[in-house]
Amino acid sequence: xxxxxxxxxxxxxKVYRVYEREAGLGAxxxxxxxxxxxxxxxxDDLTFTIEPGEIIGFLGPNGAGKTTTLKMLAGLLYPxxxxxxxxxxxxxxxxxxxxxxxxxxxxxxxxLIWDIPVIDSFELNRAIYxxxxxxxxxxxxxxxxxLELAPLLHKPVRNLSLGERMKCEIAGSLLHRPQVLFLDExxxxxxxxxxRRIRDFIREYNRRTGATVLLTSHYMADVEALCRRVxxxxxxxxxxxxxLTRLVERFSPYKTIVVRLEEPADLRPYGEVLSQSEDQITxxxxxxxxxxxxxxxxxxxxxxxxxxxxxxxxxxxxQIFTQEEVV
Amino acid sequence: MTHLIAVYxxxxxxxxxxxxxxxxALVIWLIEVALGPAVSISVWSTVARNxxxxxxxxxxxxxxxxxxATMLVNYATQTWVFWEFSRRVREGEFSPLLLxxxxxxxxxxxxxxxxxxxxxxVIGLVTLILWLAFHAGFxxxxxxLATFLPALLLAFALRFTLEWTLxxxxxxxxxxxxxxxxxxVVVLFLSGQLLPLSFLPxxxxxxxxxxxxxxxVAFPAQLLSTGLSAQAVVTGFLAQxxxxxLGLGLLSLTWRRGLKRYTAVGG
Numbered sequence: 396x397x398x399x400x401x402x403x404x405x406x407x408x409k410v411y412r413v414y415e416r417e418a419g420l421g422a423x424x425x426x427x428x429x430x431x432x433x434x435x436x437x438x439d440d441l442t443f444t445i446e447p448g449e450i451i452g453f454l455g456p457n458g459a460g461k462t463t464t465l466k467m468l469a470g471l472l473y474p475x476x477x478x479x480x481x482x483x484x485x486x487x488x489x490x491x492x493x494x495x496x497x498x499x500x501x502x503x504x505x506x507l508i509w510d511i512p513v514i515d516s517f518e519l520n521r522a523i524y525x526x527x528x529x530x531x532x533x534x535x536x537x538x539x540x541x542l543e544l545a546p547l548l549h550k551p552v553r554n555l556s557l558g559e560r561m562k563c564e565i566a567g568s569l570l571h572r573p574q575v576l577f578l579d580e581x582x583x584x585x586x587x588x589x590x591r592r593i594r595d596f597i598r599e600y601n602r603r604t605g606a607t608v609l610l611t612s613h614y615m616a617d618v619e620a621l622c623r624r625v626x627x628x629x630x631x632x633x634x635x636x637x638x639l640t641r642l643v644e645r646f647s648p649y650k651t652i653v654v655r656l657e658e659p660a661d662l663r664p665y666g667e668v669l670s671q672s673e674d675q676i677t678x679x680x681x682x683x684x685x686x687x688x689x690x691x692x693x694x695x696x697x698x699x700x701x702x703x704x705x706x707x708x709x710x711x712x713x714q715i716f717t718q719e720e721v722v
Numbered sequence: 723m724t725h726l727i728a729v730y731x732x733x734x735x736x737x738x739x740x741x742x743x744x745x746x747a748l749v750i751w752l753i754e755v756a757l758g759p760a761v762s763i764s765v766w767s768t769v770a771r772n773x774x775x776x777x778x779x780x781x782x783x784x785x786x787x788x789x790x791a792t793m794l795v796n797y798a799t800q801t802w803v804f805w806e807f808s809r810r811v812r813e814g815e816f817s818p819l820l821l822x823x824x825x826x827x828x829x830x831x832x833x834x835x836x837x838x839x840x841x842x843x844v845i846g847l848v849t850l851i852l853w854l855a856f857h858a859g860f861x862x863x864x865x866x867l868a869t870f871l872p873a874l875l876l877a878f879a880l881r882f883t884l885e886w887t888l889x890x891x892x893x894x895x896x897x898x899x900x901x902x903x904x905x906x907v908v909v910l911f912l913s914g915q916l917l918p919l920s921f922l923p924x925x926x927x928x929x930x931x932x933x934x935x936x937x938x939v940a941f942p943a944q945l946l947s948t949g950l951s952a953q954a955v956v957t958g959f960l961a962q963x964x965x966x967x968l969g970l971g972l973l974s975l976t977w978r979r980g981l982k983r984y985t986a987v988g989g
Contacts, residue, residue, distance in 0.1 A: 411987065471817050473985040487985055494823035505818045508736060510743040515736050522732035523824050525725055551743075 399483040401575055401607035402445040402468060407477035409437040409463050409631075437463040439631040441477070447574070450601050450608040452622035452639070456716050460631040461611045462501070465577045468609070469499040481575055495524055498568035501579040505564050507552045513563045514548040517570060524571035531570065537603075538566040541596050558589040565593065569600065576600075578610040582617055594620050615709040629716055639708065647711045650685050651704045652678045657697040665692055674699075679706075729824055733832030734839075741840050748844060755797065756848040759789040763856050766917075778920050783859030784948065790852050791860075791947035792915055795939050797845050798838065798874055799881040803830055804902045807889035812896065816984070827886060834882070862949035869955055873942040876962040881938040883969035890973075893980035914940025934965040 414430045438460040445451055455461050466472040467479055470486035470493065479486055484493035507516045521531045539545050542562045547555060555563065565581065581597070582590040594617055601608050612618055618625060618639070625642060627635040635642055652666065654676050662668055665688050666678035680688045685703060692698060705711075766789075767782035775781060780788065810816040819826040852858065862870070888905060892898045910916050913935040919927060930936050941958040944950050950958065 466817075469821060471820060471985060473982065489820065491823040494821060497821075499821055501817075508740060511736060511739045515739055519732045519736050522728045523822050525728075 403480040405478045407441040410475040452618035452625040453611045455628040498573035499577040655700040737833045737836030759793045786856035786858035787947040791943040804889035808892040811892040866949040887973045890980045
């Protein structure tokens with residue numbers, strides 16, 4: 396490896412110790428003297444490398460270990476085993492040079508000070524991150540422009556809406572031009588328009604600065620729009636790391652065939668019927684049977700139009716996670 | 723260093739802007755701050771008059787001077803870091819602070835300074851009113867007055883260090899407020915806020931001499947109100963310095979261990 400990778404994770408593991416007790420007063424009293432400790436594996440044996448400038452989608456159901464991983468990458472959590480390097484630094488040491496080059500945006504109430512205008516919090520960040528005045532002005536102008544912040548800057552944070560606050564949080568985290576950006580659910584709770592705006596903005600920031608972005612999201616639209624590569628984790632372990640398109644090939648054993656017919660017919664012999672409208676039928680067919688099914692459909696029936704498609708990514712991922720649940 | 727100064731300037735500006743949002747609280751605080759000394763002075767002056775003019779060497783005007791001085795020193799050295807800290811850790815507000823390339827203690831120092839600057843006119847007004855109302859008699863020597871400011875600064879540094887360290891207990895205990903409450907009571911008695919330390923029973927006085935609390939309040943307060951002998955002044959400064967060094971050592975140790983714990987369980 397010649398250049399320093401933006402993120403390098405090897406056999407990363409995090410185990411939490413949690414004290415547990417049953418419900419009720421008796422259990423509470425017993426817990427005073429004898430506490431039941433349980434080890435919970437948050438993240439287990441993760442290994443991946445992210446090159447500078449990549450935008451990676453970090454996917455998994457709730458509790459999969461996404462936030463735990465992000466916190467370890469940002470230096471807020473100490474790994475139980477394995478190695479983490481971000482821009483060549485060991486995150487949990489939180490060296491200043493490291494902290495000045497990263498940002499973690501997580502949730503709504505982070506760095507903005509509740510009672511004072513947004514711009515004052517930004518000014519504080521300027522001093523804390525030692526942003527040169529010229530760069531600060533330029534960055535603020537850019538951010539204000541891209542995220543339409545101008546009308547918000549002089550309002551107290553408590554008067555902002557959820558979406559407005561998220562925009563300001565993101566802007567505040569980017570004033571120091573971090574080279575690595577960790578975004579935990581940047582669009583959660585926002586309406587479609589705002590989601591798209593933030594998405595566009597992340598792409599634009601990545602294009603302009605060459606920053607590396609690692610983002611988690613529940614909205615597949617975010618991931619499809621931004622990430623070529625995704626990392627899938629479930630129960631703390633890695634399920635997939637690679638191109639979004641390959642994800643579908645690899646995990647979905649089915650394709651969908653959409654057929655339009657001149658007259659209605661029973662297509663059940665050809666595959667599983669997913670939906671059926673007046674003249675259009677959607678079939679699910681195992682990948683290996685697609686060629687044969689298509690040929691048979693075309694010879695047997697008066698087909699007007701036929702197309703073979705991959706199932707939507709959202710469905711594929713949902714399938715992966717529910718299958719894993721059973722295993 | 724210039725970086726830190728810039729951070730402090732900005733933190734101060736921010737904290738002042740923040741505090742100014744609560745102007746009504748200033749008025750309430752004015753009443754709260756004046757009430758304690760007013761009650762103490764009234765009670766002890768009555769006792770002194772009944773005892774023929776003096777108790778333990780304090781006349782009514784001597785009591786007035788002592789309690790006004792205590793109020794001033796307490797205002798200058800008081801912190802509220804442990805309430806802040808327990809909330810921070812509980813509500814997960816601590817993580818963003820850890821991600822900044824500046825030690826979180828600076829934000830807290832700046833915030834306390836900002837509050838004290840803002841309250842200066844309030845405390846000045848209260849002092850003037852109490853002074854006139856109770857005919858306070860301050861009797862320090864010029865040398866005492868000259869050493870008051872350094873003693874006050876050391877007292878603030880010492881108290882801030884100890885209370886910040888205590889605040890770090892929030893990393894280990896989810897309900898740290900009970901301990902804080904206990905600490906507040908101990909300080910009230912043993913720092914000389916409630917009554918001059920010479921009023922405590924002799925054994926207790928001997929104990930307090932070896933504790934940090936009186937060097938945080940009573941020592942500077944006595945410098946200002948009654949004055950102290952040269953020997954007592956030297957003892958006082960030595961005690962402050964030793965406790966400050968101990969406190970700083972304890973702080974950095976607790977900070978490192980606390981952080982390790984915090985980053986092990988997750989914020």
